[in-house]
Amino acid sequence: MTKLSVNINKIATLRNSRGGNVPDLLQVARDVQRFGAQGVTIHPRPDERHIRYQDARDLVNVVYTEYNIEGNPVDDFMNLVLETNPTQVTLVPDAVDALTSNAGWDTIKHKGFLKEIIQEFKSKGIRTSIFVDPVLSMIEGAKETGADRIELYTEEYAVQYSLGNERGIESYVEASVLANELGLGINAGHDLSLNNIEFFKNNIPNLLEVSIGHALIAESLYLGIENVVNMYIRKMQ
Numbered sequence: 666m667t668k669l670s671v672n673i674n675k676i677a678t679l680r681n682s683r684g685g686n687v688p689d690l691l692q693v694a695r696d697v698q699r700f701g702a703q704g705v706t707i708h709p710r711p712d713e714r715h716i717r718y719q720d721a722r723d724l725v726n727v728v729y730t731e732y733n734i735e736g737n738p739v740d741d742f743m744n745l746v747l748e749t750n751p752t753q754v755t756l757v758p759d760a761v762d763a764l765t766s767n768a769g770w771d772t773i774k775h776k777g778f779l780k781e782i783i784q785e786f787k788s789k790g791i792r793t794s795i796f797v798d799p800v801l802s803m804i805e806g807a808k809e810t811g812a813d814r815i816e817l818y819t820e821e822y823a824v825q826y827s828l829g830n831e832r833g834i835e836s837y838v839e840a841s842v843l844a845n846e847l848g849l850g851i852n853a854g855h856d857l858s859l860n861n862i863e864f865f866k867n868n869i870p871n872l873l874e875v876s877i878g879h880a881l882i883a884e885s886l887y888l889g890i891e892n893v894v895n896m897y898i899r900k901m902q
């Protein structure tokens with residue numbers, strides 16, 4: 666079964682825009698789990714533009730499904746993850762000023778760095794995932810880092826699918842076949858949506874988790890968040 670982990674970054678974006686607590690991030694986290702989501706994802710960035718570090722702490726007692734914290738492993742992020750002890754940490758090579766995540770790790774160039782960090786998280790019982798492009802050498806490098814899983818960076822898939830090019834899935838299928846052979850778990854995320862999720866899910870062998878936020882929250886403005894969560898779950902059955 667492919668688990669849906671709802672990324673609630675954009676709930677925090679809306680909340681922060683007025684400085685108060687509307688929408689209530691913790692209540693949305695409770696509700697998406699009640700609606701059937703099997704996980705909650707956050708991506709606290711150094712500038713705390715949406716998710717604040719305190720949100721990550723507050724969510725520890727709210728998330729009873731799978732808690733996934735994503736981010737660039739700078740010292741503050743490392744300390745936050747070790748303090749909150751989530752189900753999973755997903756390492757993302759984001760620049761501090763990046764508008765959003767826009768690249769996977771070079772798992773060959775950064776193998777030593779990643780190995781050390783991953784070992785530290787694993788020693789605390791935290792499942793580790795690294796954000797990668799669907800490039801075979803990067804998948805092989807990911808295995809060398811000792812990561813439990815990869816998260817396939819799906820922006821390019823989403824772009825190609827939106828242009829009607831279903832062949833955009835091919836590199837992701839090849840990467841997934843290799844990951845399965847290497848014993849790496851497969852997660853995926855970035856720009857997945859109600860429009861493209863079914864084709865992706867049906868073509869990726871042993872896809873364990875998708876983390877979806879931006880499109881899901883936007884779609885919920887029209888269709889309602891409970892309805893949208895269940896639409897994703899039905900499309901992945």
Ligand SMILES: CC(=O)[C@@H](O)[C@H](O)COP(=O)(O)O
Nearest residue numbers: 674708735757765766854855
């Ligand atoms: C790694 C990934 O693709 C998501 O975490 C994405 O970075 C969401 O971040 P924003 O919500 O800041 O765009």
Ligand SMILES: NCC(=O)COP(=O)(O)O
Nearest residue numbers: 672854855856876878879
């Ligand atoms: N890891 C991807 C994620 O958490 C959400 O990405 P997006 O759906 O906001 O593009």
